Amino acid sequence: MKQRFVSLLLTAALSAALLASCSGEGGGNAADKEGGEKGPTPIYIYQNTGALNAKPEGSVPAELEKMKQHYMEKLNIEPNAIIPPQGGDAAKEKLNLLLGSSDELDTFMGNWDDYAPKGAIIPLNDLLDEYGQDIKKAWPQEAWDYMTDKEGTIWGIPRGMPATHYPIWIRTDWLKKLDLKMPQTLDELEAVLKAFKEGDPDGNGKDDTIPMMTDLNGIKNAILGGYTEHGNSNWFDSSDQMLKPAELAPGFKDFVAKMADWYQKGYLYKESFAKFDALELLKTNRVGSSSMWYSRITLLFPQIKANLPEEANYEIIRGIQGPKGKPMTASPGSTTAQVITKKSKNAAAVIQFINDQYKDIPTNSLTAAFGTNWSYIGDSKYEVELTNPELTYAGEYLLSLGTATETAYAFKDPIKEMHAEYLNKELLQLDTAKMPVDATIMYDKVQLQENIPTLGDIDRLRSEELVKFVTGARPLSDFDAYIDQLYKAGLDQWIAEYTKQYNEKKQ
Amino acid sequence: MSALKPAASERAFDAVNIVLLIVLSLLFLIPFLAVIATSFISAEESMRRGAFVLIPEKLDLSAYDMLLNRGMIIYNAYKVTLFRVTAGTFLNLLLTATLAYGLARRTLPGRNVLVLIIFLTMIFHGGLIPNYMLIDKLGLKDTLWVLIFPGLISAWNLFIMRNFFLTLPEELEESAIIDGASPPLILWKIVVPLSMPAFATIGLFYAVHHWNDWFSASIYINDQSKMPIQVVMRNILLSGLLQDETQVELVRDPPPAATLKSAVIVISTLPIMFVYPFIQKYFVRGMMVGSIKG
Amino acid sequence: MTPTTHTVHTARPETAAGTGAARRRLWSAIKLHRFYYYLIIPGMLYFIIFDYIPMFGVIIAFKDISPFEGVRAIFTSEWVGFKHFVRFWNSYYFWNVMRNTLLISGYKLLFGFPASLLLALLLNEVKHTGFKRIVQTISYLPHFISTVVVAGLVMMVLSTDSGMINAIVVAFGGEPIHFLGDPKYFRSILVLSHVWQTIGWGTILYLAAMTGIDPGLYEAARIDGASRLRQAWHITLPGITPIIAILLILSIGGLLNAGFEKVLLLYSPSVYSVADIIDTYVYREGLNKLNYSFATAVGVFKNILAMILILGANYVAKKMNQTGIW
Structure with a gap:
């Protein structure tokens, strides 16, 4: 009997092993292909640049292989992409594990100031000089400034540069219908919102208009600048020589009061400060204006335009002024960069590979993004169209996504046109917004965390309480108590540390 | 009346x-x-x-056409999932049942210590880094086995299984011993047939876990051709969600449409839902007690 | 007097021989159970390799490292003691976050646990097997819908513009309520959607356990004229108490996990005060700061609390004459 049991166990194990070997073979082994010395140089890409957002299921395998062949023939480099998992911290977690293990990994996108102090990435000065001339040319100096530390070491390839993301968009057909003119001040805007609210511009006979859809970042970046001198920015208080958060700036309370008033009167969308689906909302033909991240309009509105009346259109309110000037605050550059790992065996090949995508902009970066599925219209090398509306290559090897390449072409496609227009004509118009006081300061994050242990708590307090004031969950008379609360949560340490670093780092 | x-x-x-x-x-x-x-x-x-x-x-049908007809992303992912569900569940059940049966012996010397050792693993975990290093050292990374071995026994299921064995009437085995049956024979001829409802339940739990799990694959597997269906599904569903705005900045296109997302949900959930009705036949009242009497 | 000395006198040699005999008896007991040890070995090996070997990683909580520094850094970096624990305890929101975590998962247990049990009892009373199977199969559908989708459904159903619930509110002459942005409703939404998602799946174990109840008991009860409710109360329920007890103990150990992903997908600053749980707190901290040691420290803290909870629950179960885990 015992024997029979043992033999049962054995058969079980055996059949499981067999099953495994059957399914294991299909995968193929990348290591097998690396054989010969003269073969193409393999590079390993962690594809977390956002290139796959348009086609998250990834390329059709045959098309991906074709692109790989393309680079192997052209550059003698064999790109390999590792696709990060989505959701929560998973992508970052996997990246960190790959970095800490014996895995091959050459390049990824991340904040260089997180990784450089720990020795996880390498300086790029020499590599860029030798192999990356086209990358260098593509980005302006102010973009490189954000990639460079005090000693002049360049740690990454930029992705963005200072830009404006929060213009206020308004339904111009509704303005015309209600015989209103384009508002020039926030007061006039308020009058327009009131008219939208009461005038039933969509003509459905119901009091259901949403004069403005927005969110927390929206009111801070699109409107706050009208009420405080520096907008959504830390500011330097000359009375005591300290750098302070926007909440302490003169005028901030007026801003809060105004937003609370707008919310209470129904000018701001009721769900603005919770999660909501902007696409579904736009579809209802009830949204009069938007002060959210620009792509909520530029990407979403063209998609649902067919649902709205033919003349429906959103345009940017230009030159609008608040009591303290321009309402919009620009986004400073960031330290987000394409970086090369310390353990990379083929750093030169990586730069060569990326440089190729920056060469002959936008031709090569377009190919990196869409494979061969695109063509120029005319010979200006600017307008492009997809030759087949369905993408088969998703962009696994695209490492040149960023302001420098994305603003160099426009899609001739009614759905994509508005977005391209914005990127090419509006994004970099910095004079339409206020630039944060400390825009060029790269704070030492380790020091911030070390010296302000409650940094995260203060962040939560700032967003949570602002929302409460605006939505009326907390009366405005409590505002001074709120400031006390901030101090109780450690604002003194916050101000001291930020001031210290600000003074050290400004030129 | x-x-x-x-x-x-x-x-x-x-x-x-x-x-x-x-x-x-x-x-x-x-x-x-x-x-x-x-x-x-x-x-x-x-x-x-x-x-x-x-x-x-x-x-x-264009959403299905797009997901199923072009290329083999989904088919391949299905194959991987199918493998881990069948091979994984089999090994899970085998190991869980043997361990649970052993630990359900009331007379087994040291069984409380062993139970405690297992219980502690429910509470204390080493965290991701040491696990990753271990998997790396064992040579499991980027193989399909990584989807099976690290989760061979769930302590939760083990305790439920053991609890089940503990409720089996002791007289049953005692009378078998008197009849001169050896422990393996008792296990094979008496306990296993009686435990079909428990095997079915725990097996279902393991199978569904294997079907739904995405985390281990997303962390331990780099090769796209070895990704199970749930990883593909999550990537589509979560694309564009929960990212900070700097990431959304230059997205080339809007996230996938509701139609595509729904099709992904259907493709990735429908098959496993048909498993349960097949298992239900093991949940017939009195099956166990009846066999005791017989 | 004499009897006592007598016993002491004779007891001595007996205990000496007793330990020897006990050892021999233990040895023969082990030998007798040989077969069961063979069965146990592979499973125990699994736990030692995949759970105990990596457990040294807990020391990260007492160091200051980032995961990308690799495994060597775990050993070579310097100790920082309880720094990360203290930081968490001293956080401005520590009590708020603890309260939210315990309340959300406490409510989930309070409502979700009996809900499954009740549904199992109801299903058990259905005589028509076809109908029973269909309802059963439908009831576990939500279990297969991933959290992302459930969160999407919740947002859709509760929307102030197109949501069904608000359509009903408006139909009865009310103002549309912004459920997800209102601290009054947020926890209830989490708990309700949790119950919806888990109630059917939770019945499986109970239904399986009910198959073990002797039909003769019901037969006898019916002859005695006991109503169906009484039968459920006096036969079915006692028949499945062992499984109820063990499930309850195991669930109590999970009280500090309040469902990270769903909260993350649904919450916003306006409901932080009732929705921010330990895991979302750590997520936000880690997002900006690659703070792995901090996250591990909070994890260890959670584990210790969970262990205390489970030990307590196990103790209570034993006191009430139920099978505990050990």
Whole structure:
């Protein structure tokens, strides 16, 4: 009997092993292909640049292989992409594990100031000089400034540069219908919102208009600048020589009061400060204006335009002024960069590979993004169209996504046109917004965390309480108590540390 | 008279019970039907009618066409999932049942210590880094076995299984021992047939876990051709969600449409839902007790 | 007097021989159970390799490292003691976050646990097997819908513009309520959607356990004229108490996990005060700061609390004459 049991166990194990070997073979082994010395140089890409957002299921395998062949023939480099998992911290977690293990990994996108102090990435000065001339040319100096530390070491390839993301968009057909003119001040805007609210511009006979859809970042970046001198920015208080958060700036309370008033009167969308689906909302033909991240309009509105009346259109309110000037605050550059790992065996090949995508902009970066599925219209090398509306290559090897390449072409496609227009004509118009006081300061994050242990708590307090004031969950008379609360949560340490670093780092 | 009264109240009870269960069923069913319906409408119709559609105007298969017809991403992912569900569940059950059976011996010396050792693993975990290093050292990374070995026994299922073995009547085995049966024979001839409901339940739990799990694959596997279906599904569903704005900045295109997302949900959940009805035949009342008597 | 000395006198040699005999008896007991040890070995090996070997990683909580520094850094970096624990305890929101975590998962247990049990009892009373199977199969559908989708459904159903619930509110002459942005409703939404998602799946174990109840008991009860409710109360429920007890103990250990992903997908600053749980707190901290040691420290803290809870629950179960885990 015992024997029979043992033999049962054995058969079980055996059949499981067999099953495994059957399914294991299909995968193929990348290591097998690396054989010969003269073969193409393999590079390993962690594809977390956002290139796959348009086609998250990834390329059709045959098309991906074709692109790989393309680079192997052209550059003698064999790109390999590792696709990060989505959701929560998973992508970052996997990246960190790959970095800490014996895995091959050459390049990824991340904040260089997180990784450089720990020795996880390498300086790029020499590599860029030798192999990356086209990358260098593509980005302006102010973009490189954000990639460079005090000693002049360049740690990454930029992705963005200072830009404006929060213009206020308004339904111009509704303005015309209600015989209103384009508002020039926030007061006039308020009058327009009131008219939208009461005038039933969509003509459905119901009091259901949403004069403005927005969110927390929206009111801070699109409107706050009208009420405080520096907008959504830390500011330097000359009375005591300290750098302070926007909440302490003169005028901030007026801003809060105004937003609370707008919310209470129904000018701001009721769900603005919770999660909501902007696409579904736009579809209802009830949204009069938007002060959210620009792509909520530029990407979403063209998609649902067919649902709205033919003349429906959103345009940017230009030159609008608040009591303290321009309402919009620009986004400073960031330290987000394409970086090369310390353990990379083929750093030169990586730069060569990326440089190729920056060469002959936008031709090569377009190919990196869409494979061969695109063509120029005319010979200006600017307008492009997809030759087949369905993408088969998703962009696994695209490492040149960023302001420098994305603003160099426009899609001739009614759905994509508005977005391209914005990127090419509006994004970099910095004079339409206020630039944060400390825009060029790269704070030492380790020091911030070390010296302000409650940094995260203060962040939560700032967003949570602002929302409460605006939505009326907390009366405005409590505002001074709120400031006390901030101090109780450690604002003194916050101000001291930020001031210290600000003074050290400004030129 | 007195015989009729309980019958009437019984019928009332049955009626209320059935109505209640029907209402509950609708509550569970409708969202799912909406997802299925949405997967069958065209992108244009979904744009026009919103995300919650119960009856499509026109059947449109383009979402399925896109997911199933071009390339083999989904097929391949299915194969991987199928492998881990079958091989994984088999090994899970084998190891869980043997360990649970051993630990269910009331007379086994040291069994409390062993149970404690296992219990502690439910609470203390080393965290991701050491696990990753271990998997790396064992040579499991980027193989399909990594989807099976690190989760061979769930302590939770183990305790439930052991609890089940503990409720088996002791007299059964005692009488078998008196008849001169050896422990392996008792296990094979008496315990295993009696435990079919437990095996079915725990097996179902393991199988569903294997079907639903995405985390281990997303961390331990780099090769896209070894990704199970759930990883592919999550990547599509979560694309564009939960990212900080600097990431969304230059997205080339809007995230995938509701139709495509719904089709992904249907493809990745429907098959496993058909497993349960097959397992139900093991849940017949009295099966166990009946066999004791027989 | 004499008897006592007598016993002491004779007891001595007996205990000496007793330990020897006990050892021999233990040895023969082990030998007798040989077969069961063979069965246990592979499973125990699994736990030692895959759970105990990596457990040294807990020391990260007492160091200051980032995961990308690799495994060597775990050993070579310097100790920082309880720094990360203290930081968490001193956080401005520590009590708020603890309260939210315990309340959300406490409510989930309070409502979700009996809900499944009740549904199992109702299903058990259905005589028509076809109907029973269909309802059963439908009831576990939500279990297969991933959290992302459930969160999407919740947002859709509760929307102030197109949501069904608000349509009903408006139909009865009310103002549309912004459920997800209102601290009054947020927890209830989490708990309700949790119950919806888990109630059917939770019945499986109970229904399986009910198959073990002797039909003869029901037969006898019916002859005695006991109503169906009484039968459920006096036969079915006692028949499945062992499984109820063990499930309850195991669930109590999970009280500090309040469902990270769903909260993350649904919450916003306006409901932080009732929705921010330990896991979302750590997520936000880690997002900006690659703070792995901090996250591990909070994890260890959670584990210790969970262990205390489970030990307590197990103790209570034993006191009440139920089978505990050990």
